């Protein structure tokens with residue numbers, strides 16, 4: 680999963696890897712044109728957040744959040760686009776403080792625990808890198824880096840998706856030849872769960888439990904099959 684995936688710039692449509700996209704997004708002419716349309720006297724800060732799988736780095740999102748968005752807004756977005764299977768707990772770990780979806784003040788094992796109501800402007804700064812975890816059992820771990828903070832015309836949305844990795848094509852684990860079209864949620868933990876159309880029929884766990892491959896670092900885990908709100 681270390682392949683460098685590309686994604687499209689939402690404004691000009693050009694394709695870049697994540698690192699290049701972070702640079703491109705600050706200088707994209709089409710983006711500047713779009714921002715000029717909003718030109719007015721009301722300005723507010725926006726944070727640029729680059730989000731990727733901590734281990735599955737091929738999955739990434741480049742977003743901007745208005746400074747008055749809360750950690751809960753970011754959590755909700757991550758659940759909506761990549762993660763939500765059955766309402767597991769989640770937490771951000773920022774500067775040694777845990778910000779949890781269901782904070783338990785005595786559960787911090789020595790480090791402070793808070794809820795997610797804090798506004799971004801009060802908890803993050805440009806240049807920070809922090810962790811996020813969804814589901815403390817079959818955990819999906821993410822890394823979020825704050826690559827930008829700029830004052831911009833007040834736009835309606837608290838959240839804008841600037842780019843996202845293109846869907847990844849996998850080769851079948853069984854035959855090693857054809858394109859995988861489904862995943863077995865049992866075998867994925869042994870790196871043997873990706874199956875092409877042909878190998879699905881002969882899969883030992885049975886055909887009926889196979890699931891869709893989706894554009895998320897959580898695909899195949901705990902029944903996760905993708906987002907209806909933000910399809911690939």
Ligand SMILES: [Zn+2]
Pocket residue numbers: 688689690691692693703704707708709710
């Ligand atoms: Zn662009």
Ligand SMILES: [Zn+2]
Pocket residue numbers: 764765766767901902
């Ligand atoms: Zn679940």
Ligand SMILES: [Zn+2]
Pocket residue numbers: 851852853854855856857874875876877878879
């Ligand atoms: Zn196959």
Ligand SMILES: [Zn+2]
Pocket residue numbers: 863864865866872882883884885
């Ligand atoms: Zn299986």
